[in-house]
Amino acid sequence: MLISTALQEQKEFNNSEKTLADYILNHRESVLEFSIQTLAQQTFTSTSTIVRFCRKIGLKGYKDFKIKWSAELQKEYNEITNVNPDFPFTEDDTYPEIQKKILELLTESLHQTHAITSNERMGKAVDLLLNAKRIGIFAYGDTYLPALNFQNKLMKIDMPVQLSVIPGENRHLAANFGKEDCALILSYSGESKNNYFITNILKKNKAKILVISANPDSHIARLADLLLPVAKSESTSVKLSTFSSQAAIDFILNTLYGCIFVANYEKNHTKRIESETLLLDDRFDS
Structure with a gap:
């Protein structure tokens, strides 16, 4: 057994x-x-x-x-899906076969990430974000999209979150963070030179560093106060797209958002209703 x-x-x-x-x-x-x-x-x-x-x-x-x-x-x-995460479909696949393979690939990525996500780490991550004076999200390349989505969710419940929209400005953002702030670093490989440079700035300024990565032994992960791991399935070289890694990172970020929301459920629920009501009123007025 x-x-x-x-x-x-x-x-x-x-x-x-x-x-x-x-x-x-x-x-x-x-x-x-x-x-x-x-x-x-x-x-x-x-x-x-x-x-x-x-x-x-x-x-x-x-x-x-x-x-x-x-x-x-x-x-x-290490339960491996029959679908290659780097090249999940071929030119011979039909549309239904592609759909099935993508479904299998994403489902496997979510299950594997869930399996390695401990309640203790998630709880500590939520505490870091809730207790931060400011939250900074630092992402580069493909991880920028889930970062933007996460910022949008936190913004709607009035969390003090910042994400640079201008290339290169994230270094200035990092330089302004200190010991009362928390930085969330998204790096699937954990070896992004840009994010590594930023993480060193944050470490020097004694900001709290929360890293989401598939590589716990990476240079960026070693600088973290806390690491939230995601399933490692894709290679760091050539691939059709970042299907698995995007799904895994989105899963962690959505879980974080859900936990943060529940921590102040009544307050956040009220804010979301008020926000949606104002948007609805604006649509009718226009």
Whole structure:
């Protein structure tokens, strides 16, 4: 039986074991970095309880759990769709076949990104944005479109968000950010020279840095205060379009927006209604 299945079914688990199972499912990646003592502290259990828990689900102990849990997650993340993310269709494909392949490609990208997005990281990201005096969004190339979309959403609930529309001006924007501000960097590869330069400026100014990237070991990701990972499927070389990466980044940004909205639901709901009402009134007046 898969570890994830055992954690979800929770057969004959006592209360402490249910707490452990729920915690692991909600912190899928981060628990791999925990010692047994850290996991015990985080779940208000004991190391002996964790060892018994591991044996109950068919493992030798905590070390065995970490090895097999890591392998299980990796297998899950690496489930490869039959569609090539770089060249998802060919000249021989019919319109219905192209439609089906794009659907499969986007669905797989969303599922893989969801699988590696922990609740803990998302919560920390939302806190960074909510507590920032100003939010700056920094994107380049294909990531600029989801950045613009995200700015539009935040603007409509009166969040203090800035995104440069003039090429080159993003460096001046970064230079004006400080320790009370939060910068959101969108870089699928994590190796964009332009964004790396900007991230260094932000780091020097002690601004909070939130990075969305498919490469946790990239130069940009290493400068982040917090990384939100997206599924890595596309190559960094030639491809027909950024189908998978755009979908993955949009998924993370839409999730962030939803969490931010819910954090002040009544206030944001009222703002959206008022905004739409004003636009509707303006249409009739004209």
